[in-house]
């Protein structure tokens with residue numbers, strides 16, 4: 600049977616389906632990678648990984664027969680696609696099946712931040728309501744201006760859900776999209792106009808620290824920054840400073856630069872809402888992502904193609 604290296608955790612259903620067609624090797628269970636690689640590396644033709652772990656260069660280097668990488672997740676910035684193309688390795692990911700869930704998470708982050716739900720919940724639970732009376736008032740999401748950085752599959756789903764708040768929806772991307780929302784060519788300009796700035800671009804070098812101190816200052820002392828894309832898109836040190844100095848109002852974050860590490864300055868701030876990268880983490884959506892991840896590997900086994908290649912590999 601074709602040999603496949605599994606990097607990171609996979610669901611039971613994925614394992615059952617993969618087990619039927621591949622001989623699986625779990626990176627998690629390998630104690631000494633070098634000795635494992637010396638024995639098995641040359642036989643591995645497929646890798647099943649995820650957006651967080653990707654495939655590290657030393658692992659790629661130890662798998663000379665590698666032909667396909669299937670990534671469980673839409674973001675694949677932890678996989679060096681240029682190196683893959685150079686070696687003729689096809690890379691697939693799981694677009695679309697998580698659009699709705701990540702958009703739901705985005706709305707929950709916005710509402711939790713603006714409406715103070717975390718402290719309201721603590722107020723109710725702690726007995727403050729009885730002891731001190733009503734919780735402080737919060738801010739309505741209705742009628743605000745929302746700026747979306749990235750207007751792809753997920754960005755468009757977020758925008759559709761934001762329409763219920765009846766405010767203005769702006770977006771910034773490198774090229775204008777076929778959508779009814781206003782394109783703003785300059786990110787700082789969009790941040791100036793927005794009450795809430797939402798990041799939903801891919802990670803990687805082209806978006807690294809796009810949201811810098813200048814963008815945060817433009818968003819301003821009453822502004823809310825929401826990141827559901829990749830931690831690297833936001834300058835995290837600048838974010839801590841902007842929150843501390845009051846130049847930025849609030850941040851609601853699902854992603855961080857060095858996950859699972861979260862900087863103390865974000866954890867200790869009363870003006871942050873923090874999630875442990877759970878944008879797509881529901882049973883239903885993860886099952887759909889798992890199915891597509893396995894479908895890609897099974898299709899490759901059948902005819903050498905993958906169903907949902909990453910754009911860079913679409914020509915292969």
Ligand code: A2R
Nearest residue numbers: 674749750751752753754772773774799800801802805828
């Ligand atoms: O810039 P464009 O025209 O390529 O538009 C894409 C935008 N984008 C950027 N916008 C501004 N500056 C950049 N340097 C930049 N690079 C990319 O991000 C496009 O509108 C959007 C990405 O859309 P999709 O490729 O459809 O990705 P999807 O499925 O919405 O997922 C976005 C990311 C994933 O890569 C994960 O990192 C995360 O959400 O879950």
